[in-house]
Amino acid sequence: MARSLRWLALAGGLAPLLFQVVLVIEETLQRSFLHSIGFDPMKSSFPSANALGPLGWMQTLNFILLGVLVIGFAYALHQGIRGGSAAGPICISIVGACTIVAGLFPTDLPVSSPPHTFHGLVHALAFIIASLGTLVGYVLLGLRFRSDSFWRGYDFFSFATALVSVLAFVGANLVKGVVIAYAFAGMRVIWFAVVGLRLWSASAPISAPRTGAF
Numbered sequence: 001m002a003r004s005l006r007w008l009a010l011a012g013g014l015a016p017l018l019f020q021v022v023l024v025i026e027e028t029l030q031r032s033f034l035h036s037i038g039f040d041p042m043k044s045s046f047p048s049a050n051a052l053g054p055l056g057w058m059q060t061l062n063f064i065l066l067g068v069l070v071i072g073f074a075y076a077l078h079q080g081i082r083g084g085s086a087a088g089p090i091c092i093s094i095v096g097a098c099t100i101v102a103g104l105f106p107t108d109l110p111v112s113s114p115p116h117t118f119h120g121l122v123h124a125l126a127f128i129i130a131s132l133g134t135l136v137g138y139v140l141l142g143l144r145f146r147s148d149s150f151w152r153g154y155d156f157f158s159f160a161t162a163l164v165s166v167l168a169f170v171g172a173n174l175v176k177g178v179v180i181a182y183a184f185a186g187m188r189v190i191w192f193a194v195v196g197l198r199l200w201s202a203s204a205p206i207s208a209p210r211t212g213a214f
Contacts, residue, residue, distance in 0.1 A: 012073020013196010063103025070096030
């Protein structure tokens with residue numbers, strides 16, 4: 001059980017990085033299509049647009065895989081941090097579930113317009129919940145980290161990640177700058193990787209799973 005949880009921690013910790021790598025590959029291969037629908041990855045960030053192209057199946061699987069690994073990561077977090085509330089891991093698991101939903105229900109064309117179909121509306125709602133859930137999850141887990149001395153200092157790291165992510169999220173919507181937009185995704189990659197590697201090394205906390213419902 002301990003070994004499986006450590007693998008969940010490592011896989012989930014690297015999942016956002018894997019997502020971004022696949023995304024870059026897709027945007028490179030589908031550049032002509034993306035330009036044809038009025039989307040330029042060098043000027044804005046909208047991963048969902050890739051699901052509409054000839055290689056859309058790659059982005060659909062990319063969303064689903066990310067969601068599954070994030071849910072597994074949330075479970076590993078719950079088991080790997082002694083004490084505290086389950087609210088943080090539950091919030092992260094909701095983010096994972098919404099990511100899966102976003103993959104199953106593609107966005108609408110044109111990408112710059114509000115959703116006008118059922119699947120487009122579901123995709124938009126899933127994106128909003130996942131984005132807000134990620135921010136709330138940083139804060140709740142920052143509080144959870146304080147209950148375990150093994151995670152000393154990670155509370156401030158999590159709070160700082162939340163703050164920078166909020167600024168990047170707001171800035172991306174106000175300034176529309178690609179650097180600011182990718183900063184939000186970058187902070188997610190960093191947070192998951194740092195926390196995931198810490199979980200991977202936490203053999204003692206993970207070897208004694210918490211009892212009770214998740």
